Amino acid sequence: MKTILITGGAGFIGSHVVRLFVTKYPEYRIYNLDKLTYAGNLANLSDIEDAPNYTFIKGDITDAKFLEDLFAEVPVDGVIHLAAESHVDRSITDPMAFVMTNVVGTVNLLNAAKNSWVANGFDGKRFYHVSTDEVYGSLHNPEEFFTEETPYDPQSPYSASKAASDHFVRAYGNTYKMPVVLSNCSNNYGPNHFPEKLIPLMIHNIRNNKPLPVYGKGENVRDWLYVVDHARAIDTIFHNGKLGETYNIGGFNEWRNIDLVNLLCSIMDRKLGRPEGTSAQLITYVTDRAGHDLRYAIDAHKIMNELGWEPSLQFEEGLEKTVDWFLNNQEWLDNVTSGNYQSYYESMYANR
Numbered sequence: 001m002k003t004i005l006i007t008g009g010a011g012f013i014g015s016h017v018v019r020l021f022v023t024k025y026p027e028y029r030i031y032n033l034d035k036l037t038y039a040g041n042l043a044n045l046s047d048i049e050d051a052p053n054y055t056f057i058k059g060d061i062t063d064a065k066f067l068e069d070l071f072a073e074v075p076v077d078g079v080i081h082l083a084a085e086s087h088v089d090r091s092i093t094d095p096m097a098f099v100m101t102n103v104v105g106t107v108n109l110l111n112a113a114k115n116s117w118v119a120n121g122f123d124g125k126r127f128y129h130v131s132t133d134e135v136y137g138s139l140h141n142p143e144e145f146f147t148e149e150t151p152y153d154p155q156s157p158y159s160a161s162k163a164a165s166d167h168f169v170r171a172y173g174n175t176y177k178m179p180v181v182l183s184n185c186s187n188n189y190g191p192n193h194f195p196e197k198l199i200p201l202m203i204h205n206i207r208n209n210k211p212l213p214v215y216g217k218g219e220n221v222r223d224w225l226y227v228v229d230h231a232r233a234i235d236t237i238f239h240n241g242k243l244g245e246t247y248n249i250g251g252f253n254e255w256r257n258i259d260l261v262n263l264l265c266s267i268m269d270r271k272l273g274r275p276e277g278t279s280a281q282l283i284t285y286v287t288d289r290a291g292h293d294l295r296y297a298i299d300a301h302k303i304m305n306e307l308g309w310e311p312s313l314q315f316e317e318g319l320e321k322t323v324d325w326f327l328n329n330q331e332w333l334d335n336v337t338s339g340n341y342q343s344y345y346e347s348m349y350a351n352r
């Protein structure tokens with residue numbers, strides 16, 4: 001039996017990874033380690049919380065002693081590391097939180113894994129670090145894409161902290177011969193997305209007839225991937241990725257923010273039975289984010305050609321599914337926007 005520690009499993013992407021591993025691999029033992037920050041929500045996993053091969057552990061990766069004790073107690077074979085502070089705007093107001101979790105937390109996790117694995121050799125072990133395309137900086141030439149060889153050029157405190165953690169993971173692979181593998185993915189969207197991020201924020205605001213804040217002129221370009229396709233890519237890389245390698249993950253799906261918001265408005269008008277053009281009137285241009293990267297675009301040929309992964313959903317289909325999920329899960333959204341989800345699940349966890 002394989003024992004896998006997934007960090008950040010109560011968050012947006014982590015919850016889809018946990019669900020995929022718990023349901024697809026009943027023979028594995030899956031531990032989900034999460035601090036339950038504002039972004040962690042156990043409601044994301046309510047459908048699998050009683051699965052026999054699943055255990056939730058509340059804990060903080062900035063606590064090195066806690067991690068050493070955990071690895072002494074649980075015979076971890078593989079780590080899939082997603083826990084992070086993930087919102088660029090928050091990194092601008094509080095960079096140190098990003099240094100602590102994304103850099104110090106990652107190094108703590110590397111140390112705990114290395115120290116527990118080194119005695120018996122690294123055979124059968126694997127440390128997988130989940131990262132972002134934002135480490136590559138911003139593209140200005142429309143012909144250009146981020147490849148695995150693109151030099152790092154992070155522009156925000158968030159991307160700088162993720163870049164630092166990527167470097168540490170590679171350094172542990174090089175220096176201690178730890179079995180590491182990394183991926184850098186483009187922007188995700190889908191169910192359980194925290195409504196501070198563009199797509200769920202717009203869905204929430206359109207539904208409630210609130211202004212739709214679009215940074216600058218809305219010309220920034222992002223490359224969107226359905227979150228379940230990212231979870232499938234993580235499964236593929238965890239099992240078949242070559243040790244020491246990095247894989248870029250993306251869907252060749254670039255959208256200017258303003259075009260994406262207009263598309264969402266039109267989908268929402270149809271779903272809510274409003275005349276076409278109603279929601280678009282809510283669009284409000286606001287002062288641009290400081291240092292806002294212009295364009296991200298991933299060249300995903302390596303994972304496609306070498307590992308046979310490809311996205312399963314076209315963007316319009318994924319967006320329809322996402323809108324339907326948010327409209328059908330109003331309670332989830334209300335609990336998150338009101339902050340109730342934290343106290344409810346805190347007390348539930350305390351009673352277990």
Ligand SMILES: NC(=O)c1ccc[n+]([C@@H]2O[C@H](COP(=O)([O-])OP(=O)(O)OC[C@H]3O[C@@H](n4cnc5c(N)ncnc54)[C@H](O)[C@@H]3O)[C@@H](O)[C@H]2O)c1
Nearest residue numbers: 008010011012013035036037039040060061083084086188
């Ligand atoms: N969201 C995207 O579009 C995207 C794209 C590419 C890569 N990534 C990366 O994927 C990972 C997950 O992103 P997400 O969007 O799901 O993030 P998220 O903010 O939704 O979730 C992060 C999770 O980590 C947990 N966490 C935070 N600090 C912790 C700590 N100190 N100890 C333990 N747990 C802690 C939170 O409680 C939360 O459950 C991140 O590493 C992020 O950099 C995200």
